Amino acid sequence: MKKFLFYFLLLSISLLIMSGCDDKNILDEKEGVEYYKQKQYEKALPLLEKSASSGNAIASYYLGEMFYKGEGVEKNENTGCQRYLESSKGGNKNAYLVTAICFYTGKGLEKNDAEAFKWAKKVENEINETDLREYDRKHFYFLMQNIYLSGRGTLQDLSEAAKWTEKIANLGDPVSQGGLAVLYYNGNGVLTDRKKARYWAEKAAAQGNDTGEAVLGMLNQYSLPPEQNLEKAAKWYLKSAAQGNTAAQHQLAVMYEKGEGVPQDLKKARYYYEEAAKSKYEEPKKALEEFNARYQSKN
Secondary structure, three states: OHHHHOOOOOOOOOOOOOOOOOHHHHHHHHHHHHHHHOOOHHHHHHHHHHHHHOOOHHHHHHHHHHHHHOOOOOOOHHHHHHHHHHHHHOOOHHHHHHHHHHHHHOOOOOOOHHHHHHHHHHHHHHHHHOOOOHHHHHHHHHHHHHHHHHOOOOOOOHHHHHHHHHHHHHOOOHHHHHHHHHHHHHOOOOOOOHHHHHHHHHHHHHOOOHHHHHHHHHHHHHOOOOOOOHHHHHHHHHHHHOOOOHHHHHHHHHHHHHOOOOOOOHHHHHHHHHHHHOOOOHHHHHHHHHHHHHOHHHO
16 A cells, blocks of 8 residues: 555745956846846846856846746746856855756756756755745755655655655645655654654645545554544545545445445445556556456456
8 A cells, every 4th residue: 555655746036246246247237136126127138148247146047037937038948047057056046946946857957867966955055045935945845855755866765755745744735744644654764653644644634635535544444443433434535536546546445345434335346446447556457357356247
C-alpha cells in the first residue's frame, strides 16, 4: 500500500546596490525600476537595458521579469531566464529562485538538475536575507521537496523531503498535508507517528484532499480496537475513491469482496478493482486478475 499512498505531490522586489556600478548606472537602474513598478514598460526598458549592460544585477532581474512574463515586450522565456541567470551571477539574491526554477523545469534554460539544486541551495542559505512573499516561499518549498523526493540534482533524501513537505503543509496546502500524513503513517523520512498522521490527514481531508481521506480510512481500518472502525474506514475510502484515489479504490474492493465494514457485494468489489486497475500501478492490475480468477463462475 505504501506505493499507492506515497504521494507528493515567482518573487519580491528588493533594491540592492551592487559594487562596481557607477552613479549614472545606479540612477538608470533606479529610474528603470520605478517605471517598471508603474507599469510604464516602454520607459523602463531602455533604462534597464543600459544599466544591465554595465553589469547591474538588479536591472538584469527586472529585464528578466519583463521578458519572462511578457510585460511590455514580446514574451520570451529564454531571454527572461538568461537575464535571471545574469542577475543571479551578479549576486542578486532575489533572482536565485527563478534561476533555479528555469534550470529545473527546462523552460528558458537547458534543463540542468545540478544547476537547479545549486541555485536552490543558495536560496536556502540566503532565505533570511531574501524578501520572499508567501507565494514565492511556497514555490521554493515545493522545489526543494521535489528535488529531494526525486533525487534530481542531488541524492534522494526522504528526510529532507519530509522537512520541506511540512513547511508547505504549515502554509495550508492540502496536497502537502495529505502527503505528510502518508509520510508519518508509513515512516518515510520521519519516525512513524499515527497521531501526527491523523492530525495532517484531518487537515487535508477538511479541504477535500483525497490522500488525507484515504489515510483516515487506513487509520480507521488498521488501528487496534477500540480505535478500529471499519464502517468509518469505508466512508473515508468512498470519499477518496470518488476522487480517483487508487489506494482507496483498492481498499474498497477488498472490503466489498470480504464484507468488511460494508455488506459483501462482489459487483461493487469488481467495480472498484477495475477502477484501481486503471492506474499506472501494476499491483491493482494484478489484484483484478486474481479477483477474476477467484470468481470466474460468477461473471
